[in-house]
Amino acid sequence: QPYAYDDRPLPIGLGQTISQPYIVAWMTELLAPTPSQHVLEIGTGCAYQTALLAQLARHVYSIERIDDLSSQAALNLNRAGITNVSLAVGDGFEGWPAHASYPCIIVTAAPPIVPPELLNQLGPGGRIVMPVGGAGAQQMVRITRRADGSLHREELGAVSFVPML
Structure with a gap:
């Protein structure tokens, strides 16, 4: 409760944080999941964003590297009574191929480049929303797979995220 109205990254234990609420909302809006879609989330954390996505999508598959x-x-x-989520402990760089292809992929930590395996798991018309880049030079990006298979990348603004490990 001491952080209830703070719009900043918040501690969730084990030396980890959740993104500031504004960023969580912005990324969710950029992803735009629908009730018929399933979502791949990389970086479950405390499951705050997972819970939001579960209210908007049919099912959320979420990977966290810390058991x-x-x-x-x-x-x-x-x-919270949320049942349309599957969790796994694993390497987010590899995604979750068993349930691919995904119409929506969201990544909550910043790799230096977009992991190729995540692009491989993005379905036609699908979107990836994620921070990309090193410390001090990160961009929020949205990548859309067009019907012809090509990728369209939008850089949407400077951000600061923990690195994806």
Whole structure:
């Protein structure tokens, strides 16, 4: 409760943070999931954004690299009564190929480049929303796969995220 109205990155334990609420909302708006779509989320964290996505999409597949955070996320989702989410502990750079292709992919940490495996798992008409770049030079990007298979990349503004590990 001491952070209830703070619009800044917030601590979630284990030395990790959740993005500021404005950024969570902006990324969700850019992704624009619909009730018929499933979403791949890279970086579950405490499952705050996961829970928001679960209200908008048919199903959310979310990967977290830290086992204890994934366990806490599962408890948080259970307490909230959210059942349309599947969680896994793993390497976000690899995505979750078993459920591909995805119409929506969201990444909550910044890799230096867009991971090729995530592009491979993006379906026709699909969107990836993510920060990309190194410390001090990150951009929020949205990449859309066109019907002909080509990719359209939009750079939407400077951001500052933790690096994707």
